[in-house]
Amino acid sequence: MKPPRRKLIIENRSRLFDIDWSALWEYRELLYVLVWRDIKVRYKQTAIGVAWVVLQPLIAMLLFTAIFGYLAKMPSDGVWYPVFVLSALLPWTYFAQAITRAGESVVVNGRLVGKIYFPRLLLPLAMIVTPLVDFVLSMVLLFGLLIYAGIPLTWKVSTLPAFILLAMLTALGLSLFTSAMNVKYRDVGHAIPFVIQIWMFASPIVYPVSLVPEQWRWLYGLNPMAGVIEGFRWALLGRTAPDPVVMAESIVVLFVVLIAGTVYFRKMERQFADIL
Amino acid sequence: MSDIAVRVEALSKQYRIGARGKSSGTLRDDIVSNLKSLFGRNSHGAGSSNAGSAVSVEPAGATNTFWALKDVSFEVKQGEVLGIIGRNGAGKSTLLKMLSRITQPTRGRIEIDGRVAALLEVGTGFHGELTGRENIYLNGTILGMRGTEVTRKFDEIVAFAEVEQFIDTPVKHYSSGMYLRLAFAVAAHLEPEILIVDEVLAVGDAAFQKKCLGKMEGVAKEGRTIFFVSHNMPAVTRLCERVICLDEGKLSRDGTAHDVVKAYLHSELGTMSMREWSDPDKAPGGEVARLRAVRVRAEDGESTEKIDIRRKVGLEMEYEVLKSGYKLRPAVCLYNEEGVRLFDSLEHDPAWRGRLRPPGRYRSTAWIPGNYLAEGTMFVNVGVDTLDPEVEQFYERQAVAFYVIDSCEGDSARGDYAGPFAGVVRPLLNWNTVFNPDGI
Numbered sequence: 061m062k063p064p065r066r067k068l069i070i071e072n073r074s075r076l077f078d079i080d081w082s083a084l085w086e087y088r089e090l091l092y093v094l095v096w097r098d099i100k101v102r103y104k105q106t107a108i109g110v111a112w113v114v115l116q117p118l119i120a121m122l123l124f125t126a127i128f129g130y131l132a133k134m135p136s137d138g139v140w141y142p143v144f145v146l147s148a149l150l151p152w153t154y155f156a157q158a159i160t161r162a163g164e165s166v167v168v169n170g171r172l173v174g175k176i177y178f179p180r181l182l183l184p185l186a187m188i189v190t191p192l193v194d195f196v197l198s199m200v201l202l203f204g205l206l207i208y209a210g211i212p213l214t215w216k217v218s219t220l221p222a223f224i225l226l227a228m229l230t231a232l233g234l235s236l237f238t239s240a241m242n243v244k245y246r247d248v249g250h251a252i253p254f255v256i257q258i259w260m261f262a263s264p265i266v267y268p269v270s271l272v273p274e275q276w277r278w279l280y281g282l283n284p285m286a287g288v289i290e291g292f293r294w295a296l297l298g299r300t301a302p303d304p305v306v307m308a309e310s311i312v313v314l315f316v317v318l319i320a321g322t323v324y325f326r327k328m329e330r331q332f333a334d335i336l
Numbered sequence: 337m338s339d340i341a342v343r344v345e346a347l348s349k350q351y352r353i354g355a356r357g358k359s360s361g362t363l364r365d366d367i368v369s370n371l372k373s374l375f376g377r378n379s380h381g382a383g384s385s386n387a388g389s390a391v392s393v394e395p396a397g398a399t400n401t402f403w404a405l406k407d408v409s410f411e412v413k414q415g416e417v418l419g420i421i422g423r424n425g426a427g428k429s430t431l432l433k434m435l436s437r438i439t440q441p442t443r444g445r446i447e448i449d450g451r452v453a454a455l456l457e458v459g460t461g462f463h464g465e466l467t468g469r470e471n472i473y474l475n476g477t478i479l480g481m482r483g484t485e486v487t488r489k490f491d492e493i494v495a496f497a498e499v500e501q502f503i504d505t506p507v508k509h510y511s512s513g514m515y516l517r518l519a520f521a522v523a524a525h526l527e528p529e530i531l532i533v534d535e536v537l538a539v540g541d542a543a544f545q546k547k548c549l550g551k552m553e554g555v556a557k558e559g560r561t562i563f564f565v566s567h568n569m570p571a572v573t574r575l576c577e578r579v580i581c582l583d584e585g586k587l588s589r590d591g592t593a594h595d596v597v598k599a600y601l602h603s604e605l606g607t608m609s610m611r612e613w614s615d616p617d618k619a620p621g622g623e624v625a626r627l628r629a630v631r632v633r634a635e636d637g638e639s640t641e642k643i644d645i646r647r648k649v650g651l652e653m654e655y656e657v658l659k660s661g662y663k664l665r666p667a668v669c670l671y672n673e674e675g676v677r678l679f680d681s682l683e684h685d686p687a688w689r690g691r692l693r694p695p696g697r698y699r700s701t702a703w704i705p706g707n708y709l710a711e712g713t714m715f716v717n718v719g720v721d722t723l724d725p726e727v728e729q730f731y732e733r734q735a736v737a738f739y740v741i742d743s744c745e746g747d748s749a750r751g752d753y754a755g756p757f758a759g760v761v762r763p764l765l766n767w768n769t770v771f772n773p774d775g776i
Contacts, residue, residue: 068447069447070437070448071440071444100466101465172460172461176461334351
């Protein structure tokens, strides 16, 4: 089976927002292969392999519980602190990983970009997908903990994918900026880990949103991860419904970032091979 | 369906000088220049895309752009095998990168009719930690094959690469030969309608190069359109009917392979047996040494391109040492017209070997004895490395060429035999035949 024949025109293209959907579809196998390569390579030559996926959030949870739960007596909306913090840590870890890896995806694959044509969008896209595997595996830990704590699962759990999608799209939107910008300004690569650290404390991970004063909520909601984490806690722990202002804002911000990111990426994409 | 596979129209590519290097374009610089352009006219015309003819009007010194390719137009028919030649920096790679959609043209356009696969490097995307089997799938998909297609051709690929036993070993444990064979094997089994190949054959040992060339010939015979870029003139003439030659970003010649290659080898410097770089800035070289001239000398010292098979021939290079305190190792390397590397030879003049050389001009000549080379065209690569650590100062491929001619006067290795004579060398050996009618 040969793909349908079509005449290809190559010229200096400068439309603002055009994604070649058919090319993305045509190269779907490459997306799969990029994801597969990344997963395969990452745990080769590690002694405990995939156990890292569970170990990292587990240790972070213990640490945060000790410092913020036990020492600082941080309120947690009446939820057992380890569950409270882990339910936020997992989507956050996913997000942080996705941002970090997608941000360097184009630079890391510079050789590929310089030698082969494929829709460049696949690079950040693949790195948004790979940490999902880790995320799903680490969810086992969370569900185990929920059962241990005797917190019943309700229908709300079925809304989790929506919040994961929110996290994915946020990470994608942002990575479209950072990965493209990183090609030209390597400063971005240095800044990302640092920004993530700050961002973590700007997100309701070790503390509940209810701690944020009412009049500042709208500002707080500009952080889409606040919405994602709120959603997670609601779906799993079922105490307080997510703040509608925070949720709505998160979604608006998400779409703005996603669209602007795509435009920026497409604009910069044309120079990738020339700069790398 | 038209029989034109690729139509290139007024294709041009402009680069900003320094834009390719990593040092330029820091965030700070760009912020500063963006601010400048906000508050007034600055010299860097920000919009290169709509600059049009304005580029050439800019005052000298303000322009920091150059055209890697300028107004190149040509058409290639379905099934045609087109060779692209030219010196380093002539725009060959830029052309290929645009044909394969890796980079966009600044102006002009390309129309392509058919599925394209570009092979600008063997083993793109190979990962050392993955096994041979995994890399075949990985690389195949990256080059544009479907998973099912790879599965179908898997055994064929493995057999071609001759790595059956090691197919489940991570490729980092492969020898470099095995690695290259596997990488080429995947690429060789692509089935595009249009194949773009860049210098891939410059790797591997002679036997493997021959295998690759054979495979390429097979592909060409199947009626696919091929773009073949190479410095390997013998390979170009063997594979291509038609050749275009690029010179400083422009299309300088277009014609039959034989004519264009010959003209190319004779171009610029009058004769192909001598090349001189009068402008030191354009001469190939590194920080320590720079090539200034390469000549083929006959026994009598004349620079010539025709060498009598019985006479010795001198391969001479003139170079400049720019810094003191370095040990140099000049070398020559000889290829025949089939692309077989006959030999490498390192300078071993006892006066200089292992000694530090003061700056200045040097002339090193390697003498090949008479009655040693076979008949035909010989291509000479010359290079100089500095030692401890080893750094390549220059390596000029096919710097010069010469013909070895046998005038058949009876005193060469041919004797009075005039038929076809095989072999990559043709030494005149000492023969000794003993006759004893009663048995030895």
